Amino acid sequence: MLAYREPDNVKAQVTALRDTRKRISDLFKKLDGVITSDEGKAALERTRAPRTQVTALQDKFLEAVDMGLTGDAATMLEKEMPGPLKAYKASIDGLLKLQNQLMGQAADVATASVQGMLWIVALASLIAIALG
Numbered sequence: 001m002l003a004y005r006e007p008d009n010v011k012a013q014v015t016a017l018r019d020t021r022k023r024i025s026d027l028f029k030k031l032d033g034v035i036t037s038d039e040g041k042a043a044l045e046r047t048r049a050p051r052t053q054v055t056a057l058q059d060k061f062l063e064a065v066d067m068g069l070t071g072d073a074a075t076m077l078e079k080e081m082p083g084p085l086k087a088y089k090a091s092i093d094g095l096l097k098l099q100n101q102l103m104g105q106a107a108d109v110a111t112a113s114v115q116g117m118l119w120i121v122a123l124a125s126l127i128a129i130a131l132g
Contacts, residue, residue, distance in 0.1 A: 050088035
């Protein structure tokens with residue numbers, strides 16, 4: 001975090017962090033309305049506690065930066081963020097894995113539907129030839 005510690009760069013990074021957090025929050029709200037399966041809801045639920053930990057640390061970081069304690073804020077993140085961030089990323093990976101699995105299942109159903117239609121067309125063609 002805080003790749004550059006000059007005030008203008010810190011301000012830009014903090015703005016980017018706040019903007020990104022808002023976008024992520026909006027996306028989670030959308031997911032709440034879109035995910036309907038029990039398995040999907042459980043996977044989404046598994047992201048909540050790690051996300052809460054990460055956002056709490058980010059809040060702590062932002063408070064320190066707002067108080068002008070940029071060095072302390074960066075040190076705090078370096079010491080406290082790795083574990084919660086790893087858990088958060090793992091929970092997101094689980095959600096993405098489920099999504100990929102569901103997409104694969106949907107593709108299998110679509111393929112089976114197309115194959116079924118091809119058999120119907122072939123059968124109809126044979127009947128037309130036989131009757132023709």
